[in-house]
Amino acid sequence: MTSPILQARQLVVDYDGRRSIDALDLQVPAGTVYALLGGNGAGKTTTLNAFLGFVTPASGEVFVDGIAVRQDPQGARDRLAYLPENVALYPYLSGIENLRYFCTLARIPVDKSLAGELLLRAGLQTAAHAQRAATYSKGMRQKVGLAIAYAKRAKAMLLDEPTSGLDPSAANDFADRVRAARDAGMAVLMATHDLFNAKQVADRIGIMREGRLVEAFAAHTVGHDALERIYLAHARGLAADPFTDAAKAAA
C-alpha cells in the first residue's frame, strides 16, 4: 500500500474550550477522493484547518506527504491546494491577474500565457480571463481556485463545501474536474453536506459527528439511498450500526 498523502493520527483539536476534533484517524492516499460528511459543527472544516496548520492540535499529529504540519506548516502548505466554500478573489483584478498573484506569493512563477492555459484547463473560458473577478460567478471563482491548485502541482487538495451554491451543471462540471485531479494522482479531501456530490465523486466516505469519525466506508459499497439513510441516522444519533443496517436494507 502506498503511504498516504494526507494523514491524521489520533488528532484532537480544542476550540474555544470545546472539543472540535476527537481522536481522529484518517488517511487519504494519492489518487483518492475522500468525502467527509457531517452536519454543522461536526468538525469537517476544523479537520481541513488542521491540515492547513490554521489550528494547533491539542494532541495527535497531521501529516501532508509525510511532513508533520505542526513542525513545518509552510512545507505542508506548499504541497496543498485549498478551495474554500467561497473562493475569495480580488475583485479589481482579472482572473489571470488573480491567478498570477496567488501563484507568485506561493513562489510559483506563472507567466501570462501559462496562466491562460491553467485557467482553460480549470474550465474558465478565454473570454473571462481578462474580466475583473468582481463579475465572476461562484463557479468561475472556483475555477480560478482550481487553476491555482494546478499551478502549484499540489499533492493534495482540500475542498470545503465545494458545490454549495453551485447550479447542477456547474456542480457536475466541478465534479469532473475533481475526478480529473484524482486521476492525475492527487489526494483530495472534501468536506461537504452534499450527499449526491459525495457519492458521485468520492472513493471513500467518512461521516463525522461531534468531532469524531463515526463511520467510514468505500463509496461504491452504498447506493445513494443507503448513503442518505446512514447519514441521517448518524446525524440524528439513532442507529447503533447505521452502515450495517443500511447495507442490509439496500441488499
Add this chain to the structure above:
Amino acid sequence: MIGFVVQKEMRALWRDGRLLVLALSLCCLFAGVMAASAAATANAQSERDQVGATARAQWERQGVKHPHRAAHFGIYAFKPELALAAVDPGIGDQVGQSLWLEPHKRNMTRNRPAADAPPSARLGDTVPAFVLLVLVPLLIIGLGHNAITQERESGTLRMLNAAGLRGGTLLFGKWIALVLAVGIALLPALVVGAWLLAGAGHVVSAPRLAFYGLGLVVYYAVFAALTVALSARLRSSRGALMLLLSLWIAAVWIVPRLGAAAAGALLPVPTGEAFAAAVATDIQRGLPGDGDAASRSAAFEARLLAENGVTRPEDLPIGANAARRIFRDAYATRVYALHFGRLWDRYADQQNVLRVAGLLSPVVPMRGLSASLAGTDLAHQRRFEEAAETYRQYFTVLIDEWDLQARRGVVAADDKYANDAQYQAVAPFEYRAPPAAFAVVTAAPDLLLLFAWLAAAGCLVRWAGRGLRP
C-alpha cells in the same frame, strides 16, 4: 515577490478609484492652502521690504543733528523668510516680525502676527505643513487601516495563507504600496504647490526641499507601517480604524502638547519684565567681580584720563561722553549677550525636552525638522537676532566713534555736526539665511529620531508578518 504585492496593490488602488480621488482631493486642498499661505508670506515679505526701505530712507535723511541723537532714531531689522516658510511658518507667528535696533539696549522682537490674528486663528492655522504633517497621516490611516483586515474579512488572506504565503512578504509589500500610493497622490499637490510658490516670487532652496522630502517620506513610512502592522494584528477593519484614529489623535494632538507643557513646566523661561529687570540689575550692580556701575565708570574715567595724560575730562583730546558711552554700552552688550544667551539656551533645552516626547510620537521630530528646514525654528531665529545684534553694535559704535573723534573734551550734547552723508555711510543691515547644512545639523536629532521610528516601524511590520493568521 514584494514587488508583485506592490504592483497588485497599486493596480487595485487605481482601479477602484481611491488613488485618483485621493490625489484630486489632496491637490485641491493643498493648492488652496498653499496659495493662501504663499500669498500671505509674499505679502508679509513685501510689507517688510517696504517698511525697511521707508525706515532706511528716513534714517539716511535725518539732517544735521547730534550723531547720538541720530543713532537713537534706530534701525529696524527684518528677518527675510525662506520660501519654505510659506509651507511651515513654525514659530513665525509667535515671535515678532521686526527687531528695533537702538543704542544702549538690545530689544526683543516686536509685532507678533499672532497678536493681530483674528479669532479664527485660535481654531488652528491651516497651513501647508498642517496638511502634510497632520492630514496626510490621517489619509494614510483611511487608506490602509483595512489593508490586512479586509483580506481577512473577504477570505483572501486564508487563501493566501493556504497557498503558502509568507506573512512578511505581504505586509512589506502592502507597506511599500501604501507609501508609494501616498507619494503618487501627493505628487500633483506638491507640483502645484511649488508652482504657486514660484509664482509668488519665492526661490526654493533645493537642498532644503530635498531634505524636507526625505523627512516626509520617512514620516509617512512610519505611519504606513503602523497602519499595516495594526491592520494585520486586529480582526476587523472597524477595530483597526478605531485604534488607529485613537493613535493618530494621541500622536498629533496629545503627545506634542503634553511634551510642550512638560518642557515649559520643567524649564520655565522668565517673563519679559523679569528678564528686563534681571538685565538692568546686572548692568547696575555688575557681573560677579566687576563692581557696580558707579565704580566701573569711575575706574574707566581714571584710566581714560591717565592714558591721555590729563587730569580733567574737559582736557581730553577726544569726546569724553562718547568714550563713556562706548564703555557703558560695551558692558551692557556683554550683559545682554549673557542673558540672551541663557534665554536661547533655555529655549534649546526646552526643545530637547520636547524631543523626548518624540519617542512617543513621530509628529514631534517631524515638526522640528519641518520648521528647521523652513528656517522658522528657534535656531534660525536666534541666528537672525544675533546677526541683528552684531549689526546694532556695529552702527552704534560707528556713530559713537565719529562723536569720539569729532569732539574734544566735554561738549554740549546739542551741537549739530553730523549730516546725511554720515548716516548714509552706515551700511544697511543685510541678512542671509544660513545654508541648508545649518538646518540639517540643527535638526539632526529630529532626523535621527525619525529614522529610529522608521526602524522600529519596520520591526513592527516584521513582527506582525510573522504572526499573520487568517
